[in-house]
Amino acid sequence: MLSLIFAFMLSGLAQEKQYPEDRSYRSDERGFFQYAARSAHNTSTYALTFDDGPHLTHTPKLLDILKKYQVKATFFIITERLSPATRPIVQRMIEEGHIVANHGEIHHNSNQISESEFKRNLEIAQLKLHALHEAAGVDFQKLYYRFPYAAYGANSAYHHMNALQSLSQALYGDNCLQFAFWDVDSNDWVPDMSPEDIFQSLKAHELGGRAFTFESYRNASGKLLYRKKAYTVTTPPRGGVILQHDIHEKTLKGTELFLEFAKNNGVKIVELSELEEYRVLRQCSLKSSLF
Numbered sequence: 001m002l003s004l005i006f007a008f009m010l011s012g013l014a015q016e017k018q019y020p021e022d023r024s025y026r027s028d029e030r031g032f033f034q035y036a037a038r039s040a041h042n043t044s045t046y047a048l049t050f051d052d053g054p055h056l057t058h059t060p061k062l063l064d065i066l067k068k069y070q071v072k073a074t075f076f077i078i079t080e081r082l083s084p085a086t087r088p089i090v091q092r093m094i095e096e097g098h099i100v101a102n103h104g105e106i107h108h109n110s111n112q113i114s115e116s117e118f119k120r121n122l123e124i125a126q127l128k129l130h131a132l133h134e135a136a137g138v139d140f141q142k143l144y145y146r147f148p149y150a151a152y153g154a155n156s157a158y159h160h161m162n163a164l165q166s167l168s169q170a171l172y173g174d175n176c177l178q179f180a181f182w183d184v185d186s187n188d189w190v191p192d193m194s195p196e197d198i199f200q201s202l203k204a205h206e207l208g209g210r211a212f213t214f215e216s217y218r219n220a221s222g223k224l225l226y227r228k229k230a231y232t233v234t235t236p237p238r239g240g241v242i243l244q245h246d247i248h249e250k251t252l253k254g255t256e257l258f259l260e261f262a263k264n265n266g267v268k269i270v271e272l273s274e275l276e277e278y279r280v281l282r283q284c285s286l287k288s289s290l291f
């Protein structure tokens with residue numbers, strides 16, 4: 001009986017996976033489809049994530065909204081945006097139990113920079129995140145990285161997953177930095193999206209129906225611009241990781257409308273690390289030699 005239980009436990013463990021996996025990635029391994037948070041699909045369970053902050057005025061208002069609805073989010077911050085004015089906002093995120101994660105020191109397109117530049121950009125950000133958590137007296141164990149512009153895997157000189165692993169080995173002596181993707185994109189960055197459009201897009205991923213993506217066009221002077229484009233979600237995922245940006249004012253109201261909808265419709269909002277695909281499976285600590 002015990003051996004059966006043990007075998008069951010082992011098979012359970014074998015299924016637990018994190019990305020990057022503990023292996024070398026080939027240059028032709030691209031795409032994001034394999035990184036969907038499938039465990040959340042069809043469960044009406046979502047994890048909120050916000051990229052590109054902290055923003056001096058919008059982010060604190062978003063934190064107020066999250067507090068009002070008693071939900072936790074993950075903030076993929078750009079650490080060059082840390083200043084004496086914005087640092088307290090990030091401290092507040094940490095104190096209020098949100099995850100603060102790595103979106104780079106600079107918002108680089110990873111496909112356009114060298115491996116050493118890519119790793120340096122991540123390392124600076126990761127060390128700043130450690131310093132912020134240390135200042136808040138919080139053990140920093142939820143270590144996630146999200147690629148700006150979802151740009152990865154298209155640099156012929158190296159594979160970003162291997163570079164992520166190699167930096168993690170240097171920092172922690174283990175494969176600790178988890179790759180974070182998303183399942184639902186509200187396209188809140190598109191200039192003519194309104195808070196109601198954002199909410200409508202999020203809701204459509206739960207109920208199906210009208211949502212918005214974007215299209216590019218050129219104005220009279222030939223400048224490339226973007227505008228919203230309606231489409232219909234016919235098979236909604238009904239769960240997953242939501243991508244938004246806390247640097248847009250309209251995202252605040254759009255999020256609030258969605259949280260009100262969630263509260264009244266049995267939709268659960270969980271923290272990223274509660275999703276099977278984003279569990280923290282390893283205890284990691286910075287090598288002391290870095291300090």
Ligand SMILES: [Zn+2]
Nearest residue numbers: 051052148149
């Ligand atoms: Zn970004």
